[in-house]
Amino acid sequence: MSEKVWIAGGGVICGIGLNLQECLQSFKDMRPGMGAMQYLSSVHRNTFPVAEVKADNDTLADIARMPEHISRTALLSLIAAREAWQSSGLDDISNYRVGFVSGNTVGGMDKTEDFFESFLKDPRGGRLREVVHHECGSITELVADMLGIRHHVSTISTACSSGANALMYGARLIRNNIVDVVIAGGTDALTRFTLNGFNTLMILDQQPCRPFDDTRTGLNLGEGAGYVILVSDSLAARLQPWCRFSGFANANDAHHQTASSPDGTGNYLAMKGALDMSGLQPQQIGYINLHGTGTQNNDLSEGIAINRLFAPYFPPMSSTKSFTGHTLGASGGIEAVFSAFALKEGILYPNARFEHQMKELPFAPVTQFSTGHELQHVMSNSFGFGGNCSSLVFSVASH
Incomplete structure (x- = not known):
């Protein structure tokens, strides 16, 4: 259990870019991805802005080299x-023991919704191929098969932490010598069910969101x-890894089905546990990629926990969801790629639309994209x- 785990690469597709480089350019240009719905059909099209991937399913299918009837969730993945x-920097995937661990919350629901629209009009209508990957x-x-992965395949579905x-x-698979490489992260496509569910909770903003703004x-x-490539210590020695995956922790305060505890207990325990595993003190963290959804409850809970753990030293921090929107099961993977790459390149991402300091907190997020920072450790x-x-902690790549 002592072997180190490394990040050897990463890939992202989201509302601000079809790949990591496009996403970085959007951060530099201060171009968040929110806008009116173009591809999701909803009665709320003109009510709630969303951060859609800027491509229809036919275009995504061409990029992915998959049939267009496949779920958008799988195409993005x-x-x-x-x-x-x-x-x-790895070669043919068949040369390694590879695992695929992917989080998602909607599965193929986007296609299921299309099926039921036809089926409810006519019980003989609808294509069954649209529900088999629900x-x-x-x-x-499905994605593991397309990638040629056979050694280990697992799905994680723990809502926004998936x-x-x-x-x-x-990382545990690698540490226990079950595989040598893991493609790990998450994927989610927008669906009417998800949009309507969050609308029922009354936590959708009718304007572009403002994480950590009062x-x-x-x-x-x-x-x-978003996915990273996790590799073993021995394999990393042959590559040029981005960074080391030095610490992580999961905690559950079980406060409420959908709301964070007002005192941020689970948030604090997760961050503290990740720091403990990495052997770090709070003041050694150089940047925090905040959960930062923009809801009253979530931002306050996270802020209280950060204040409890980091005061009086607060590292630069920001919510990239101010650009990508909340991608649910994909968010932990997307933000892991952003965080690991930030460490590698010395980047701080901006928190868009922040103007008003939260009255309950003594710190504020950064609002400008900048480079040249000598980061040693980053938290997501x-x-x-x-x-x-x-909470995840990434550390500089030094053997």
Whole structure:
């Protein structure tokens, strides 16, 4: 259990870019991805802005080299996973013991919704191929087959912490010598069911979201996929890894089905546990990628926990969801890629639309994209429904 685990590469597709480089350009240009719905058909099209991937399913299918009738969730997953593998410096995937651990919350629900629209009009209508990949695990298995992965395939579905928990599980697989490489992260596509559910909770903003702003009124939903390539210590010695996956922890305060505990207990325990595993003190963290959804409850809970753990030293921090929207099961994976790459390149990401300091907190997020920072350790937070809280720590790549 003592072997180190490394990040050898990463790939992202989301509302601000079809790959990692496009995403970085959007951060530099201060171009968040929120806008009116273009591809999701909803009665709320003109009410709630969303951060959609800027491509229809036919275009995504061409990029992914998959049939267009496949779920958007799977198309996004395959595109990001392939980019991650190509960035790692690894050769043919069949040369390694590879695992695929992917989080998601909607499965193939986007296609199921299309099926039922036809089926309810006519019981003989609808294409059954649109429901066979409905459940979350089916999406993971479909993408694993396309990638040629046979050694280990697992699906994580723990709401908004799914992608982060996939990295934790992948690291354990490597540490226990079950596999040598894991493609770990998450994927989710926008669906009417998800949009309507969050609307019922009354936590969607009708304007572009403002994480950690005192005037925040809710989140914007997004979609996408993000994966890192986790490799063993022995394999990392042959590569040029981005960084080391030095610490992680999951905690559950079980406060409420959908709300964080007001005192941020789970958030605090997750961050503290990740620091303890990495052997770090709070003041050694150089940047925090906040969970930062933009809801009243989530941002306050996370802020209280950060204040408890980090005061009086507060590292630079920001919520990249102010650009990508909340991508749910994909968010932990997407933000792990952003965080690991930030460490590698010395980047701080901006928190868009922040103007008003939260009166309950003594710190504020950074609002400008900047480079040239000598970061040694970066933290990424993902806090989900049911109190499922996860924190990841990445450290500079030095053997």
